[in-house]
Amino acid sequence: MTDDSLSIGISAPGRKPVFNGPALFWFVICALPVVAVCLPLGLFLATGFWHVDNGTMVPALSLDNYVNFFSNPTYVSVLLQTLTLAAEVAAGNMLIGFGIAYFIWRCPPVWHFPLLVLGTIPLLMSYIIKLYALRSILGNNGFLNQALVAVGLFDKASDLFLFNQTSILITMGIIYLPFSILPIYLTLERIPLSLLHASADLGGSAWQTFRHVTLPCSLPGTVVGGMFSLILALGDFVTPQMVGGVKGFTFGRLIWSQFGMAFDWPFGAAMATILLVLSIGVIVIAGAIIKRTEAI
């Protein structure tokens, strides 16, 4: 690197710098996302159009992987079931997340930060450890069953809480809840208190204030909170597998299975592209909803 490259637009008279500072600065700023994000992403999009021949990937473009996917009822139904599951998780987390965020917001301000930290501290823990922990709580010999038997609610340990649809919902809900609480709390906090006071001054009941002021004002955060849970649940290939028993087969696992022995990276990449498009779709829809509420 020469001195020129470091100078910030100052150069010897009559000589043009090869690089001037801002140019280099912008080059680095632009190169980083190109190299770290766009290239890998582009490569994986491209791989989706390739195929495997005799153990090696052939970069010949075709739509075969996509045709295979959409013409196979098993794959399409796995995708639809995963979408339903993710939507259920998102709906649950929007409700519960709103409840918790609202509670924190209504507490005395001095409590806000500690409570928020409490609500999000699970994010600091490894995801796999949380899964193992939840499984040991929900299992047949687990804490929940032991407690229920101990207090006499159950005669004997039950298989109700693990390796079924319920356990997938409970576990995904718990794991992704912090992602819903945070954005909802942030929008609630931004509602000016004067608005709430004005509503009360004009004779609005607590319910009316909530219904016509708090709820609409916090809607963008609530939508984002639900969106986070939805997208995270959509791509999760570990949680359903680990807590859902034979019902824990999801789209993420289908993608995962194309690597390793199957060695069908192109098909895996094509399905990952479908997941990516769906996720972008969710973001676009969420964006549209937010825009509409803000217009009102």
Added chain:
Amino acid sequence: MKNRLASLIASAALTAVVAFSASARAEELRILTWEGYADDQWVKEFEKQTGATVKISYTGSVDEIFAKMEGSKGADFDVVAIETSSYKRLYEQKLIQPLDLAKLPNYKNLSDVFQHIDSIQFDGKPYAAPYAWGSLPLIYDKKAFPTPPDSWAVLWDPQYAGHVLAMDDANNEISTAAMVLGFKNPFNLSDAEFAAVKKKLLEQKANVLSYYAGFDDGISIFAQNDVSLMFSMGEPQVGMLQKKGVDAAMTIPKEGAIGWIDCWTISSATKNVELAHKWIDFMLEKRVGTYISTQTGYGNTTDPEANQKIGLTYADKLVFFQPPEDPKRRVALWNEIKATPVQ
């Protein structure tokens, strides 16, 4: 003048010595293997014996071995340890070369079962030397089974519905089901056999509590739930379960079980065929086999007594991994089975 000559000669001699020792040091053996297979004590001894230096790269998966070998066309490594079913692909991609048995006096140490493994022979030549082996046995809880179950059929017995753990692995599930159905080669199925296996595995699904993925996953589900039977990923799971307080034991049912063998092979682009053979010959010494069994709990191929001591006496009842007829088809079938709801 004399002095000057002497110093000239001396410096020339010194240069020669340095050059010689440099070339001796350049003898390097590059090994690609799993952890536990090229332990320090053996590496040090080998380095002392041969004067070569050994550089080991550890791998975490078969995929990684292929990626590394294909990436350099084999030039980055001299010897590799890999499992039998991968050899066809390595051979077809010309990444390995046949062994010269004349350079492997210890080859005769191999027990009979390991002298002629089909999946590592091509054009009538051996391409690898078997080193360590194990099985995918049936693990059971002694509380539920005072005597070991004698057939894989227990996994289908409705009496144990909800107490059975199966494995989330297309190849292992399909091959074992094929063995239960008595098909001749569980790694090469016909269309009709594929259909029968699918039906069989769907029936099993109704009995299964969960499909586990990975050694630890299986152990934790077994220990935390009312599980009696597990299609196991390997012998070490028995000890892991016992540590968790489960009275577990393993058996090889009468239909047999899948077995794996890790074998040493030589890269096609090795820089030092001699040294690579020396390493493999060293690994076939009986005391190395003894060490493998006592240290890792896996079977060895050269010391039957050491196998006996840890209970690995059933190599002849195993069907060792071969490359499946169509891996993609197996994965697709397994996905279909997993996606089909059970009543």
